[in-house]
Amino acid sequence: MIPRADALASLERDEFDLVVVGGGITGAGVALDAASRGYSVALVEKSDFAAGTSSRSSKLIHGGLRYLQNFDLGLVREALLERSLLVKLAPHVVKPLPFIVPTFGGKRPDRMMGVGLNMYDVMSWRRGRDESEEWSPERHRTIDGAEVLEFVPSLAGREPTAGYLFYDCQTDDVRLVLTVLSEAERFGAVIANACDVTGLVERDGRAAGVLVRDTLAGGEFELCADNVINATGVWADRLRPEELYSEEEVPRIRPSRGTHLTLPRELLDVRAGAIVPAGGGRTVFVLPWLGRTLVGTTDNDYEGDVDHVPPSADDVAYLLKAVNGFFGTDVRAGQLTGAYAGVRPLISTGDPKKSVDISRRAELYETSSGLVTITGGKLTTWRRMAKMAVDRIVERDGRDAPCRTHEIQLGEPVDPGSLPELTGVDEEGRRHLAERYGHAAQLVLRLAEADRQLARRISPELPDIAAEAAYAAGHEQAHSVADVLLRRTRLGLLDAQRLCEPDAEGPRVVAEAMAGQLGWDAARSQRELEGWQEVARAEGLVPEAAAVATAAAAPAATPAEAARSAAPAADEPAPTAPGAAPEEAA
Ligand SMILES: Cc1cc2nc3c(=O)[nH]c(=O)nc-3n(C[C@H](O)[C@H](O)[C@H](O)COP(=O)(O)OP(=O)(O)OC[C@H]3O[C@@H](n4cnc5c(N)ncnc54)[C@H](O)[C@@H]3O)c2cc1C
Numbered sequence: 001m002i003p004r005a006d007a008l009a010s011l012e013r014d015e016f017d018l019v020v021v022g023g024g025i026t027g028a029g030v031a032l033d034a035a036s037r038g039y040s041v042a043l044v045e046k047s048d049f050a051a052g053t054s055s056r057s058s059k060l061i062h063g064g065l066r067y068l069q070n071f072d073l074g075l076v077r078e079a080l081l082e083r084s085l086l087v088k089l090a091p092h093v094v095k096p097l098p099f100i101v102p103t104f105g106g107k108r109p110d111r112m113m114g115v116g117l118n119m120y121d122v123m124s125w126r127r128g129r130d131e132s133e134e135w136s137p138e139r140h141r142t143i144d145g146a147e148v149l150e151f152v153p154s155l156a157g158r159e160p161t162a163g164y165l166f167y168d169c170q171t172d173d174v175r176l177v178l179t180v181l182s183e184a185e186r187f188g189a190v191i192a193n194a195c196d197v198t199g200l201v202e203r204d205g206r207a208a209g210v211l212v213r214d215t216l217a218g219g220e221f222e223l224c225a226d227n228v229i230n231a232t233g234v235w236a237d238r239l240r241p242e243e244l245y246s247e248e249e250v251p252r253i254r255p256s257r258g259t260h261l262t263l264p265r266e267l268l269d270v271r272a273g274a275i276v277p278a279g280g281g282r283t284v285f286v287l288p289w290l291g292r293t294l295v296g297t298t299d300n301d302y303e304g305d306v307d308h309v310p311p312s313a314d315d316v317a318y319l320l321k322a323v324n325g326f327f328g329t330d331v332r333a334g335q336l337t338g339a340y341a342g343v344r345p346l347i348s349t350g351d352p353k354k355s356v357d358i359s360r361r362a363e364l365y366e367t368s369s370g371l372v373t374i375t376g377g378k379l380t381t382w383r384r385m386a387k388m389a390v391d392r393i394v395e396r397d398g399r400d401a402p403c404r405t406h407e408i409q410l411g412e413p414v415d416p417g418s419l420p421e422l423t424g425v426d427e428e429g430r431r432h433l434a435e436r437y438g439h440a441a442q443l444v445l446r447l448a449e450a451d452r453q454l455a456r457r458i459s460p461e462l463p464d465i466a467a468e469a470a471y472a473a474g475h476e477q478a479h480s481v482a483d484v485l486l487r488r489t490r491l492g493l494l495d496a497q498r499l500c501e502p503d504a505e506g507p508r509v510v511a512e513a514m515a516g517q518l519g520w521d522a523a524r525s526q527r528e529l530e531g532w533q534e535v536a537r538a539e540g541l542v543p544e545a546a547a548v549a550t551a552a553a554a555p556a557a558t559p560a561e562a563a564r565s566a567a568p569a570a571d572e573p574a575p576t577a578p579g580a581a582p583e584e585a586a
Contacts, residue, residue: 001185004477007192008214012221014190016042018393019210019225021197021239024054025173025379027231028180029386029405034229035187036408037390037401042223043181043189044212046196047307048483050177052233054379055487056309056342058260058285058296061086061094061169061380063124068116073123075361079380080124083169086380087135090410092438093179096137097170097287098272102148102155102163109142109164117166137167151272157328168273170287173379174487175436178476179411180382193477200228200240200369207369216479227393230373234306234345243367253375255306255343259315260296261543262338262494264461267331268293268323278322286323291462292337292494295319302343310540311341313547314554321552333548338496338541345375364388370396412439420445424455425465432463444471454513459498459506464489469513479518481532484510486539496541500533507532 018034020027023045031043045051063080086094103109117140124137141164148163149156181191194216201209201222209224230239237244237253270293274286287294298315316333324331362377362385374389387403394401416427416434419441425433425448433441447467448455454467472478472488485492491499491506499506511525520528536542 001182001191001476004192004194004216004479007190007477008195010190011042011044011192011195011212011223014040014042014224016040016190016223016225018042018227018229019044019223020229020231021210022052022231022233022235023049023177023181023191023193024052024231024233025050025177025180025382026054026233026374026377026385027229028177028184029382030229030231030374030389031184031189031191032180032187032408033383033386033390033403033405034393035184035189036404037394037399039390039393039401041184041187041189042225043184043191044195044197044210044223045191045193046215048193048479048487049181049477050174050487052235052306053342053344054177054233055174056258056260056340057173057379058258059170059173059287059289059294060097060285061171063120063168064378064380065116065120065168068119076120077123078384079378080120081126082380082383084124084126084135085383085406086171086410087169089406089408090176090179091135092413092435093176093411094169094171096135096167098151099166099168099275100143100148100151100163100272101166101275102145102152102158102160104158104160106161109162113164114140114142117164120166140164140166151270152274153269153271154327154329155274158326165272170273170289171379172290172436172490174490176379176410178488179438183408183410191477194479197239200371202369205369207371227396228371229389229393230371231375231389233375234343236345236373236375239373240367240369240371243369243371244365244373253345255302255345256299257302257309257312257315257341257343258297258299259311259319259339259341260294260493261311261316261319261336262289262496263293263295263331263335264337265291265293267335268295268327268329274326276322276326278318284319284322286326290490290494295323299344306343308535308538309341309343310538311339311543313543313551315341316543316548317552317554320548332545333543334545336497336543338493339543340493340539340541362388364392366392411437414439414441416441420449422448422455424448424452426463429457429463429465433465433468436468440471440475443475444468447471447474451516456509458485458489458509459491459495462491462495464491466509466513469510470517473514473517478514480535481507481510481514481528482535484514485532486535492536492539492541496536500536500542 017039018041020030020043031041035041061083063076067076121139143165145160148160196213197210199211200207207228212223213220234255278284364374366372377385383405414434416431419430444467447470456466458464469484472484478484515525
């Protein structure tokens with residue numbers, strides 16, 4: 001990425017065909033789509049890239065088996081085709097992941113589940129596809145108990161009888177956003193974070209740009225552009241509420257929180273995704289992710305600050321109860337390596353009878369100033385959402401500029417074996433760098449070669465190295481320790497317990513590496529370390545064990561649980577017979 005200072009100079013000086021507001025996956029996709037069709041594009045993000053929902057997902061690139069249960073076939077098929085395309089376009093960022101639905105006590109796998117998986121297989125198939133070109137998962141199959149245990153060793157105590165094995169895909173959501181942004185930049189888009197859009201610039205009642213506040217240096221400027229696309233996710237109705245709400249049929253956003261936990265793999269060892277019943281017909285995912293086990297998610301109304309969304313003690317207790325019940329474990333809140341939460345934009349028309357959940361459906365609307373807003377959808381379907389929004393602008397402009405993103409490679413994969421060997425960076429470390437950066441891993445290693453201190457691990461159990469913090473500060477517009485720990489590496493989610501200790505070494509290693517790039521003195525580095533602790537507290541990365549224990553001891557049907565079972569989670573996996581968890585249905 002170009003340095004932020006250069007991007008800002010261009011944003012203040014130049015005029016653009018299009019400005020995109022919001023640097024999550026939707027905004028990144030819109031920037032890439034428009035830039036690759038020949039538009040001059042600016043993208044501004046108020047916080048950090050992917051700081052909103054796009055860093056807080058379940059990290060799945062999936063069709064969403066659950067939606068089959070609602071006969072939402074179009075949505076599933078669309079997402080499955082996107083899944084296949086993304087594995088082809090970004091093989092180092094989007095990877096197949098096996099999933100297991102086990103059965104116990106001599107039961108055979110549930111037939112309804114088998115029917116659903118058959119449909120899932122069929123729907124992921126595109127007629128006329130070139131098999132050598134496109135990724136396609138193996139068909140689902142039934143496996144015996146021994147094979148279930150190879151995929152999910154933590155089920156040993158429960159002696160599974162059999163199970164279904166099927167495939168979906170997994171990613172690092174932030175890395176997907178950064179990869180798409182880098183490609184947009186390659187097509188000429190100018191991109192900057194820490195740029196808060198505070199209003200529209202209007203000419204003759206039409207949007208002609210945005211007012212931008214530089215949240216790092218202070219000061220405000222006008223960014224001139226012929227078109228404005230609002231891709232601010234759960235913030236979408238804050239940009240121009242009076243315009244959005246005075247016009248017909250524009251829905252209101254009602255945020256809903258989803259919580260995830262991370263655990264040491266030794267505590268809960270899964271090598272494939274497991275689908276775990278959570279009571280009330282609901283299920284949660286238990287997934288291997290970046291060396292830890294990831295558990296999620298929940299779904300309930302959220303009225304707090306959407307800039308920092310902490311997991312609630314109720315949610316943590318709910319997830320632990322589901323996991324402990326299924327695996328026969330006794331994992332406690334104090335043993336978690338971290339926790340995080342994100343908000344989905346649930347949309348309501350204002351009429352309670354017309355309330356709809358569009359968190360997985362993309363919603364596009366154009367209001368009187370010409371502002372185009374795109375929200376909802378899924379991480380998986382970003383490319384289609386971007387196409388929808390840019391098609392609208394192209395149509396309005398009467399241009400002949402077809403979408404090209406289905407053929408644009410995202411980043412450049414690299415063979416870990418081809419990366420230079422460096423003392424301190426072992427094979428696992430090189431594989432980790434290749435998977436995260438693709439070819440750009442060379443640049444990270446070059447930094448570590450020039451300064452051997454940068455070959456150090458940030459946290460002892462995970463392969464991320466200090467050079468990544470230096471690279472993030474120098475090449476990826478990271479400005480704070482929190483940017484690096486939460487969104488360039490994912491250590492803030494994977495190892496929060498350790499990194500939030502008062503004298504933790506990891507944040508210090510990151511601050512030192514960033515200081516070298518950004519010219520921080522000792523006092524500034526100290527302030528940055530304090531800033532990290534504040535963010536970690538506001539985000540609730542380390543759940544309070546006592547509060548979780550109290551929530552767990554509360555009577556079973558808390559209002560939160562009742563709300564959850566009434567409204568199925570948008571990203572929840574499981575289809576079986578309607579209303580039945582896999583095991584219950586078996
Ligand atoms: C718990 C949970 C789990 C999920 N799991 C999955 C999954 O596994 N797979 C899947 O496909 N989907 C999943 N999703 C859905 C997916 O994460 C979202 O659909 C997607 O990330 C939304 O991206 P976005 O860019 O629209 O919004 P965001 O990522 O929230 O981006 C909006 C951006 O706009 C910025 N912004 C806001 N206001 C302004 C302003 N005034 N000026 C400048 N910038 C501004 C914000 O800072 C933010 O970065 C999940 C969602 C949740 C909540």
